[in-house]
Amino acid sequence: MPVYTVHEPPPRRGMSESDPARIAFVRDGFSFWAFLLGPIWMLWHRLWLVLIGYLVSMAALQVGVAKLGATGGARALVGLLVAILVGLEAATLRRWTLRRGGWKNLGVVVADDSDLAERRFFDAWLGSTTAAPPPVPGPSPARPASDGRGDVIGLFPQPGARA
16 A cells, blocks of 8 residues: 655744645655656656756766766666666655755555545544543453463464364
């Protein structure tokens, strides 16, 4: 299942709180569009410093490979490897840019798509603001107290229990 990181923008001038509609969800994992169209993807996501670094790095790599007398195939292979690296690190580049812009990381959400990730995040976020009942001291009513012997951790059957 895809993993999304949740980022809250810095508050706007004159507002004490940030706007929940501006919260960004960044999907972790390989980005096909960043791999295929790296510079255009960087422009689309407003990653200006990343784009400048990419262009300078690619120019230096291509000049360096050409100075070594590499063939056109070797230069294409270097470009392909850099494109794969950009595709793999696209989410990290977006998170780095958001952090530089003052955005705050609020957490991680696991969901099948971005709509479900938003729903899960806001359900948990709004649910956490309501007052929860205080914990009841003592053993949990769903599980009796144990002396510590024979407890099994996980989804394993209890020792001596029928299957």
